[in-house]
Amino acid sequence: MTRLPLPTSERLLLGPGPSIIAPRVMRAMAAPVLSHLDGDLVALLDDVRARLGRVFQAHDGAFTFAVSGTGTSGMEAVVANMVGDGTRVLAVVTGYFGDRLAEMCRRYGADVTRLEVTWGRAVDPEAVRAALDAAGPRPFDVVACVHAETSTGVLNPVKDVAAVAHEFGALAIVDAVTSLGGHPLDVAGWDLDAVYSCTQKCIGAPSGMAPVAWTPAAQARRVACRSFYFDMGLLEDYWVRRKYHHTLSSTLIYALQEALVAIEEEGLERRWQRHERHHLALAAGLEAMGLGLLPPAGERLWTLNAICVPEGVDEAAVRRTLLQTFSMEIGAGLGPLAGRIWRVGLMGASSTPSLVLLFLSALEHALQVAGHRCPPGAGPAAASAALP
Amino acid sequence: MTRLPLPTSERLLLGPGPSIIAPRVMRAMAAPVLSHLDGDLVALLDDVRARLGRVFQAHDGAFTFAVSGTGTSGMEAVVANMVGDGTRVLAVVTGYFGDRLAEMCRRYGADVTRLEVTWGRAVDPEAVRAALDAAGPRPFDVVACVHAETSTGVLNPVKDVAAVAHEFGALAIVDAVTSLGGHPLDVAGWDLDAVYSCTQKCIGAPSGMAPVAWTPAAQARRVACRSFYFDMGLLEDYWVRRKYHHTLSSTLIYALQEALVAIEEEGLERRWQRHERHHLALAAGLEAMGLGLLPPAGERLWTLNAICVPEGVDEAAVRRTLLQTFSMEIGAGLGPLAGRIWRVGLMGASSTPSLVLLFLSALEHALQVAGHRCPPGAGPAAASAALP
Numbered sequence: 001m002t003r004l005p006l007p008t009s010e011r012l013l014l015g016p017g018p019s020i021i022a023p024r025v026m027r028a029m030a031a032p033v034l035s036h037l038d039g040d041l042v043a044l045l046d047d048v049r050a051r052l053g054r055v056f057q058a059h060d061g062a063f064t065f066a067v068s069g070t071g072t073s074g075m076e077a078v079v080a081n082m083v084g085d086g087t088r089v090l091a092v093v094t095g096y097f098g099d100r101l102a103e104m105c106r107r108y109g110a111d112v113t114r115l116e117v118t119w120g121r122a123v124d125p126e127a128v129r130a131a132l133d134a135a136g137p138r139p140f141d142v143v144a145c146v147h148a149e150t151s152t153g154v155l156n157p158v159k160d161v162a163a164v165a166h167e168f169g170a171l172a173i174v175d176a177v178t179s180l181g182g183h184p185l186d187v188a189g190w191d192l193d194a195v196y197s198c199t200q201k202c203i204g205a206p207s208g209m210a211p212v213a214w215t216p217a218a219q220a221r222r223v224a225c226r227s228f229y230f231d232m233g234l235l236e237d238y239w240v241r242r243k244y245h246h247t248l249s250s251t252l253i254y255a256l257q258e259a260l261v262a263i264e265e266e267g268l269e270r271r272w273q274r275h276e277r278h279h280l281a282l283a284a285g286l287e288a289m290g291l292g293l294l295p296p297a298g299e300r301l302w303t304l305n306a307i308c309v310p311e312g313v314d315e316a317a318v319r320r321t322l323l324q325t326f327s328m329e330i331g332a333g334l335g336p337l338a339g340r341i342w343r344v345g346l347m348g349a350s351s352t353p354s355l356v357l358l359f360l361s362a363l364e365h366a367l368q369v370a371g372h373r374c375p376p377g378a379g380p381a382a383a384s385a386a387l388p
Numbered sequence: 389m390t391r392l393p394l395p396t397s398e399r400l401l402l403g404p405g406p407s408i409i410a411p412r413v414m415r416a417m418a419a420p421v422l423s424h425l426d427g428d429l430v431a432l433l434d435d436v437r438a439r440l441g442r443v444f445q446a447h448d449g450a451f452t453f454a455v456s457g458t459g460t461s462g463m464e465a466v467v468a469n470m471v472g473d474g475t476r477v478l479a480v481v482t483g484y485f486g487d488r489l490a491e492m493c494r495r496y497g498a499d500v501t502r503l504e505v506t507w508g509r510a511v512d513p514e515a516v517r518a519a520l521d522a523a524g525p526r527p528f529d530v531v532a533c534v535h536a537e538t539s540t541g542v543l544n545p546v547k548d549v550a551a552v553a554h555e556f557g558a559l560a561i562v563d564a565v566t567s568l569g570g571h572p573l574d575v576a577g578w579d580l581d582a583v584y585s586c587t588q589k590c591i592g593a594p595s596g597m598a599p600v601a602w603t604p605a606a607q608a609r610r611v612a613c614r615s616f617y618f619d620m621g622l623l624e625d626y627w628v629r630r631k632y633h634h635t636l637s638s639t640l641i642y643a644l645q646e647a648l649v650a651i652e653e654e655g656l657e658r659r660w661q662r663h664e665r666h667h668l669a670l671a672a673g674l675e676a677m678g679l680g681l682l683p684p685a686g687e688r689l690w691t692l693n694a695i696c697v698p699e700g701v702d703e704a705a706v707r708r709t710l711l712q713t714f715s716m717e718i719g720a721g722l723g724p725l726a727g728r729i730w731r732v733g734l735m736g737a738s739s740t741p742s743l744v745l746l747f748l749s750a751l752e753h754a755l756q757v758a759g760h761r762c763p764p765g766a767g768p769a770a771a772s773a774a775l776p
Contacts, residue, residue, distance in 0.1 A: 003645070004431055004432055006416060006642050006646075007428055009420065011420055020421075026418060032396070032399055034399055035399070036406075036595075038717065040395055046392075047391065068596065069461065070456050070636065070637070072634040073617050107614050108614065206421060206639040207639075227615065228492050247586065247588060248458065249595040254394050261391050334632070
């Protein structure tokens, strides 16, 4: 019964998430616990709903809230209410999470057609058009697409994908797990129908809540939801009409609210620019070190960088050195990209000039330990030059 | 964009949950965030699994873990993996949560027979036997029963219910949301098949995780799970085999571990006795004040007390006084019991001698404000006399 101790030193979280959490957000969790039906807590939920609406840039008519679960629970909540037996879904699969979205739709009874895209590339909206056009007599009901594909570092043009979907009468489900708060995302302006995200990446809170934007268009074509936990009607009864559904964690709400306040203090536009700036500095540094990114320029995320592992380098050994010497976490590749890429997240409080320089220096060291030489100091120097 | 401030003063949480959280558990959440696949975090998950196994008193072969969601997500995880289209379920409905469990089974496709019991009474295992016996040619696959019915303050004899279920070849699903850590519960000794709970009641952590004990017997009769988030196979792949499934919140795990450590330091038996002692003191105090409990003696929970609202008293006004004058929360009645009972939880860190005396004094005051007289000081005095 000896206890395993809690961690005592900070991990530099530069993987695909969770990201570093700002001290103000950590402190918020120390606020006194309120019950899920306390008047003060439900007032806070209204505040959080309004803030999420602004960060999603959703219409006032949209129901913006957070599922009590991780990002995957947000995905399931959207799917469970939009997809039922026989729903025709065109799933755009540009990586692991597009695949998960397709699988989720299949589990909920959908007739899923997969539009497969080479991992590391963005989908071409014309390919979506062609697939929708080839639907035959029964058109697609839903097009499901990941905005920021965390497994490949690719940004998909979901605005154009949604526009094409609407041309064919289909609704657009968009996964914004790795984009909300880091990349421009405009639910109302881009006319997206149902969007979900997470709290532990660009939002800057701990994981455990899944922000969702559920629009009137999605509501109008809602299916009977088999799940009780993810039933959008019951969730809206709770978040809006204060009818008991589940015992939401006030602690996680405090953290989410504080993170959303910080986002609005920074300003959405400025926050996006910050993510872009540090991604570009990182990319410049990597290039100077002779390292490539998996996606071509123009299709790259600012939030998650998929770095190609150089020939002959043991990628796991490099991650081990980063972890052991610098307490720095980066991610490995998933699925067919295992062993072929590293995934470096610069999201929320993890997107800073200091961390860009530190990561590049640490990576140079770890590569050297692994027997791979880079031009000494070239990475940080090039990144430095790219920073304002 | 002015922010709604976080609460700054403690709420005395004496409702149906969340309960008061010990400072040591709050502090645990300040530990540095680790990612869901970090070696240090997965070691902690092993520690939590073992502790949950001991608190559930489950066999070593059982999979004990926690779903990333509230207690209701634990209910859905168990149902989603044990109940499919056409599964014959006998749902014992002794209150709101038995009803929810029946509804959840129905949503997952079960052919549900409800065994209705008067709200405020425990189920008689012989009634379960009669219902199972009357099944006709197709026997029941599952008997679903709530151990501690939070809506009525009733303790159901789930050990006997499970034994009867097994006689007829059915498996037993048990809801231990309001009993785990507060009432004796012996998953192995009582031969329960699948049990779920929550973290924010007798366990003493914030809400957001749902402990589950999933036994080999349940595993052997698992159905194909439609849900991805609640798929027991994928959850076991993550918790046991470290295969990515969702981004579990290390923050909530730290709190859960600390709460479980505190439980084992106190000792399970001693913890149950503490809950019994304070319930009995409260009951003695209430009796001296001329107030009754809804369930008869012998069917009462130690953790949640359903107090009958005296004739002519505005129950909401009493709760309002408790909240405004004492920052003390108690629960209202649910469903048919709305307006008829108060629900007072003495769970985890909320089960103390001080809180028993304070609650009785505060209730006396609030009743007086509402125009209802009790013998002055009688409640706290009688409770005092019942305390060691």
